[in-house]
Amino acid sequence: MILRILFRNAFRNRLRAGLTILGITVAILAFGLLRTVVAAWYAGVEAASAARLVTRNAVSLVFPLPLSYKEKIRQIPGVRGVSWGNWFGGIYIEEKNFFPNFAVDARTYLDLYPEFIVPEDQLKAFLGDRKGFVAGRRIAAQFGWKLGDTVTLRGVIYPGNWDFVLRGIYRGKDKTIDETQFFFHWDYLNETVRRKFPGRADQVGFYMIGVTHPDLAAEVSSAVDDMFRNSLAETLTETEKAFNLGFISMTSTIVMAIQLVSIVIIFIIMAVVANTMAMTTRERIGDYAILKTLGFGGRHIAALIFGEALVITLTGCVLGMVLTFPVARAFADSLPNFFPVFNVSNETLALDVAASLLVACVAGIVPTRTAIRIRIADGLRRIG
Numbered sequence: 001m002i003l004r005i006l007f008r009n010a011f012r013n014r015l016r017a018g019l020t021i022l023g024i025t026v027a028i029l030a031f032g033l034l035r036t037v038v039a040a041w042y043a044g045v046e047a048a049s050a051a052r053l054v055t056r057n058a059v060s061l062v063f064p065l066p067l068s069y070k071e072k073i074r075q076i077p078g079v080r081g082v083s084w085g086n087w088f089g090g091i092y093i094e095e096k097n098f099f100p101n102f103a104v105d106a107r108t109y110l111d112l113y114p115e116f117i118v119p120e121d122q123l124k125a126f127l128g129d130r131k132g133f134v135a136g137r138r139i140a141a142q143f144g145w146k147l148g149d150t151v152t153l154r155g156v157i158y159p160g161n162w163d164f165v166l167r168g169i170y171r172g173k174d175k176t177i178d179e180t181q182f183f184f185h186w187d188y189l190n191e192t193v194r195r196k197f198p199g200r201a202d203q204v205g206f207y208m209i210g211v212t213h214p215d216l217a218a219e220v221s222s223a224v225d226d227m228f229r230n231s232l233a234e235t236l237t238e239t240e241k242a243f244n245l246g247f248i249s250m251t252s253t254i255v256m257a258i259q260l261v262s263i264v265i266i267f268i269i270m271a272v273v274a275n276t277m278a279m280t281t282r283e284r285i286g287d288y289a290i291l292k293t294l295g296f297g298g299r300h301i302a303a304l305i306f307g308e309a310l311v312i313t314l315t316g317c318v319l320g321m322v323l324t325f326p327v328a329r330a331f332a333d334s335l336p337n338f339f340p341v342f343n344v345s346n347e348t349l350a351l352d353v354a355a356s357l358l359v360a361c362v363a364g365i366v367p368t369r370t371a372i373r374i375r376i377a378d379g380l381r382r383i384g
Helices: 002-010 014-041 043-047 069-074 106-112 120-127 137-143 186-196 214-227 240-249 252-283 285-293 298-334 346-363 365-373 376-381
Strands: 052-057 079-087 101-104 132-136 150-155 160-172 182-185 206-211 235-239
Touching: 014 252, 014 298, 014 346, 052 214, 052 240, 069 079, 069 206, 069 214, 079 106, 079 186, 101 186, 106 120, 106 182, 106 206, 120 132, 120 160, 132 137, 137 160, 182 186, 206 214, 214 235, 235 240, 252 298, 252 346, 252 365, 298 346, 298 365, 346 365
Parallel strands: 101 182, 132 160
Antiparallel strands: 052 206, 052 235, 079 101, 079 206, 132 182, 150 160
């Protein structure tokens, strides 16, 4: 009965209530989409393993490290596996077709990344083909690649046209895993570089190190860097999460701007709902005066006003949350290379609901105060 009264009161002026709900829906949709963009920005950080370390040149990531470091790193206590690779930076057909592509030591690299699931037969074919590559299922679907297809990348860091054969398509173990990456054999790259650019052979861009336990990450990192201190190529070793955060920090201003805009949206919703509730309260001062004459106290009137605000905001919230999923899917499909992981999280939905509850409560404070403080005689004088 109470819920029915709240709905009837909330939609007494249907046009105003409808427009208010529409505004809340658009605002919640924008808020949820912006929070999802922020979450997608940090997707690589969240997916990083605490048991993996990244070693690079201490000067900059663009400077290489000797291949000979791998055997020394393997001997450090607490290291369970070492792999290596290079950022290839190849272009497929045209520059807009950007996706991460790496030359890696295939067997050891995939051992360190069990979240990349490759069917056994495809993995065997990949390991047995020097020119083979493995691609994520999203990037394969985007370009229509099928097993056995030859794909040519135009090298930028390593000039020339490079031909690869698709031998495997991996999927992530869950929806947080990037399925747009491209991996091929580091040996294939090194052999070609040794022939064309001898001075650049036997050099790697990074080492991936698996530790036996996450608690050993700091100890192993220090041991690796101490081992190569004062060498011609000193190292910087950090956790995979810290490494990924280093890239995020380069765009921290953009992320902060998006977060500020999402907060501003909440204040906009608050202003819209507060205006609606203020207008409703002014129109119904006489009704509240009659309720007072019948013995209803301030808490009853407050419950009615806050209840109406909740009905309006939560209706808009639910509609906005429902629309967030198709809009987010369309957004991700239009920018697959920039946001390989773009999922509306439960945390985002919880923030939508929390924001709506906050807006309803704050927007109802002033109208409630006005309705409670009005004297019965003044309220009845406004009737008619």
